Amino acid sequence: MPKRLLIQCITLCARCGGNHENLEFIEFSGNPISDSDGLWNFWSICPVTSDPILLRILDEYGESVDPITPGLQPLKGFVENIE
Numbered sequence: 001m002p003k004r005l006l007i008q009c010i011t012l013c014a015r016c017g018g019n020h021e022n023l024e025f026i027e028f029s030g031n032p033i034s035d036s037d038g039l040w041n042f043w044s045i046c047p048v049t050s051d052p053i054l055l056r057i058l059d060e061y062g063e064s065v066d067p068i069t070p071g072l073q074p075l076k077g078f079v080e081n082i083e
Contacts, residue, residue, distance in 0.1 A: 002026050002027035002028070002029045003026075003027040003042075004024060004025070004026050004027070005024070005025045005042065005057075006022060006023070006024055006025075007022075007023050007024075007025055007044075007055070008021060008022060009021055010023055010053070013046055013048070013053065014053065014054075015046035015048070015049045015051040015052075015053055016046050016048040016049050018048055020046070020047060023044045023047075023053070024044060025042040025043065025044045025053075025055050026042065026043060026044070027041055027042050028041055028042070028043060033054060038056060039056060040054035040055065040056050041055075041056060041057075042054070042055040042056070042057070043055065
């Protein structure tokens, strides 16, 4: 079962430029999306445009982090906002 995260605040959404609160992100059940910067392993839907939002979670050094708490969990801290 894919992990689900509740992100409390997304600023400057890459899809609409706005801010969103309490968006649920779901881990890709298949292969994550990758690019030269790494993996985008979670997704949600922009509530304004209905376009997909991609997300990766980074530690304070910019390294990708796999959340270890299963289920819908509030997540605070730095979230790199999307492609």
